[in-house]
Amino acid sequence: MRTNKFLWALPCLTLLFAATLSSCSEKDDDQPVNKHHFLMSAQADNSFFITSFENFNEGTSVSYDKAITLPTGHLFMEKYGKNVYLQSGSMYGFGGEQTLYKYEVNANGQLSAQPTGKLSFPGSPNVVEIIFASETKAYAITCASRGQLIVFNPTTMSVTKEIDLSPYAEGDKDPDGGNGIVRDGKLFLPLNQAKSMKEILVTPAQVAVIDVATDKVEKVIKDDRATSLGMVGHTSPVIDEAGNIYFHTGPRAAMMCQFMPGKGYKDGLLRIKKGETEFDKDFYMSLQTTEGSEIGSYGMYMAYGGNGKIYTFLYKPSLVKDPSDQTYIVNKCYVPYEIDVNKKTGRILPLPASCGWAANAIIKVGSSIYFGEHTDNGIGFYRYDMATGKGFMQPSVKTPNGAYKVISLD
């Protein structure tokens, strides 16, 4: 009889055990930290980790302990005003999501624990880049959509209107807006005219000039010295001290030059001078003919260092040791590179080469340029001293994995 009672009790004990296990939870022990001045992001497999850190002092280590996480996609990360805006956009529906998050940055350089604003773009149009014009106006660039440029208010996080760019499309109804910039009340928006995710049309480089006040497309300027400027994510325009804008063609045009030579694809940098809305006929330079570059070379994100110096990672196909490596991590074929737009020259900097997943994060801090790299020497930010021309072969700041983007929170 006693055995029988035990056998009746056994299932009940099992249930109790299961309930106890299922109710276990972990405690969060947030501790106050020193002021953080920078924000970096990196991709690890299926997610981005976005975390702030104090500074670039030697020996600094970055942790993902309190990182914001977003699914792998096409990451937009920028500070405008007192807020940081984050979105992992969806490129051709691949990865990411359809929501832009706004985080407030407090006096301690910390991002708010939760987003202070969210904007899901109606209909899920695959927004991949944001260009800020003011506290109340920003432009959202869509990918593989209707050719619309979405105008929204970043303060209220609400959509205000759409600009129809489809009349400017070639081959289809979407001109494929690229990574643009606002200067003097004009939005300069590259039109990529992509045929597909892997192929662009052989058309002259194009930039739509849009009046920010009226949101009217004033004109589309074209230049047949280059093909497809400002590919989203992988390139960025820069403005020098004089207010001149520099656009670069980026990876897709370079690949076309490499794989489809003689088809009319051209890489290079073009300039729109201060006060003008046309390409500068006197400026063009290719990144496949400068020192250290080769056919197939291209630059990634560009950071302006001053005195006509632009810093980027340059892809060198000849450094690819294992062509079948699909991880974009094993091959260290992206070299820190300096472009001198005044002399129309370039040179490889004395820093180790990085892999494809860590060839985009560059920031100027004082007289130094820091490159987020994953090299054979370690993972982190490597310093180049512009004043002395000296590069360091060991990372100044260690990061858990190769940085994808870095911005200042000041």
Add this chain to the structure above:
Amino acid sequence: MSDKNILHNFLLVLILSFTWQNIFAQMIVFGQITDGQTLQPLDGVSVILENSNIGTISNHIGMFRMKLPSKSSRRIKVQYMGYESRNIILNKKLCVNDSICCNVELQPKNNILSDVIVLGKSKAQRHREVPSAITIIDSQELKYKTATLNEILDNAAGIKVAQQGGLGNASRIIIQGLDGKRIGIFINGMPMGNSDEFQLSSIPIDMVDEVEIYKGIIPAWLGGDGLGGAVNIRLKDFKKNHLEMAFEAASYNTYIGSLQLKHYLGKTSTALHAGATMNYAKNNYSFSSPFELGRIIHRDHDAYTHGGFNVGISSQQWWFDQFDLTLSADYYRKEIQGGLMNVQNNIQHAFTRTRSASTSLSLEKSFLKGKLTAQFHSIIGFSLVNQVDTSHYCYDFIGNRFPSGSGRGEIGAVPNDSHDRHTTVRELLNLTYKIGNNQLVTWTTNYRYGCKMPKDELADSYSRLPTSGYPSRLHSIVSGLTHELKLYGGKFTNELGIKLFNHHSEVLPFAEAIMLQDKLKASTNRCTMAGWSEAMALHLLPNNALTLKASVQSTVRMPIAEELFGDGVLLLPSEKLRPERSFNINAGAIWLINAMRYPQVRIGINSFYMSAKDMIKLMYSSMNMAYDNIGKVRVMGIDMEMESKLNRWLDLQGNITWQDARDMRKEAVGGGENFHYRYRIPNMPYLFGNVGVRLHKDGLLSKSSSSAFASTFAFTKAFSYNWEASKHNTMLIPARYCWDVAVHHSFNKRCQLSFEIRNILNRENWAEFRYPMERRTFHLKMKYIINKI
């Protein structure tokens, strides 16, 4: 009567008495025990000599053998759970060479729902006591279910099935912290590929006799590869004329039908058999978009259609002991709802379609007076796979229609209209040699050939590259030798196995790499590896009620076609992949308490440790993905299950599994420290379980009827989709609670009716990250069986 006659008669009686005693002193009784309806051999049947403590049990082919001492009774009792017991008087006239052949047919009891008095061990219980760590789902558990096989497996101990949606959507089987491709799927011992390749939901559960889930160890006799475990599905076989029809209607326009027919030609053992399946699900449920906040998405392009048909002939009359030839054809069509990432984009036209035909041949023959048994299975299949994404228009979720960004196609970079031809050949040879009564040697060799001939002129014209890939070929051979030894009257079982794995593939590298080559050059990949396994079981206590078991295995999983060849859309070929390797240890116990009376309780516990290296992992490329050998994983955990029959009308069952899979790679891919060293492997549930109760009663509504009410509650603790590096991680698969209730009624032997409500709490559950499942669903199923036609 004269004294002489008296003396004569006395001597005669004396001689006969001695002779009789002599006969039984050395007599052996042997025979085969089979199911009286299906004529299938019954494993684990108790054979007990009356008024003695002498007994034995039948083996896996239903055979038993028992010595009868002198002066013993001549009555034996044959008993088996779920069957009518039989008392048999041994007839000395049948005694030949001191042996009596006694073949026994046991009749199944009328209904498994019946509140039977449990005696002895069931066939499933016998299977549980094998040395391998195993979970058995027997025909009794399957009989009245409305669920698919995926859903059945999801509730078993130590196993989890993550589905991306309703019927026909992709699913991932997880056993002991390893998932998908690491789990081998077998049907009647024939390797069918891994759990990602083979859709378990395409098999109607009414065709399934038993499901064996091998955890952490894949017996050498299964003849395939795999790391985490294997699921072997044993299909029903009918030894009498049989017609069975089942039809289920469920929420969201889901209809599942199956038909099985077997008809014997006259009184011969030659039979014609046919089967048909029809699955259709519109899957048109609504849910909150995980991507666009506040957006309710109605799935309107997620329909799944599967039609299958097979005919065949089987016989035991020809030279073979068993001969079966089956021809089958299948048609699958699956609309694509969400594009590359579930419902991120509003896809309205794209779909995939597969048309396949196959022939399968099974032969079995015994030699050397039954000591050597040879089995041969062969499947040759052809399939034509179409990925059709040709729409000139795309759609968003607010009703806009606009021209495709690529000119044509709704998904990805280029349109698709593929006509990929796949050829597969699977050959399995199984030789079993019996040495005495205690040893069994099995040699199993499995050969697989896969060939993909891709063709997508539309995609190629848009990308100027052969995006669909190039012709690729894969050969693999797995050969295993197992020695089974039983000692101490079957109290101790030892299984020692070795396996050889050989793999050979020819793959053309991905498109961009090819553009750098002057001449197309296939990349050849050859590899031969060896694995081994050792498993033992010790049966203790009366009636072998307690079984202790332990196993250790060094095993291999070879890269599959998809990993090597790519998919032509997103996945790039990875021609240099090496096989994955794993070292697994399992230890556990099964304790059957009160086998002969109520309350009966069965407790099973299994602990495991696995160390896997060269894990093939999906890596994100810029706009594509590709596989690479980079993973090193350690898994440990424990699963427990308990099943109790508390009285004649109340059963309880429950199980709980904890598994801890950790990344053990110290160095990051590409060099440097790996920041997620010792982190939990992403997208892997680590704590889950379920409990269930069943009340059943015979004769509630009519004399021959049976009724039952069942309720199950399943729980999966929240787990992370990514590396758990941040305390503020938001990429979680939330905790899943699911409460199901069901009523079953059997009017007689022929007609069964089931009604189920699943997810009665109407929760929006995710099994995979951002793949919301259906909420509450209703299922009504009717089954009709005719045994005499």
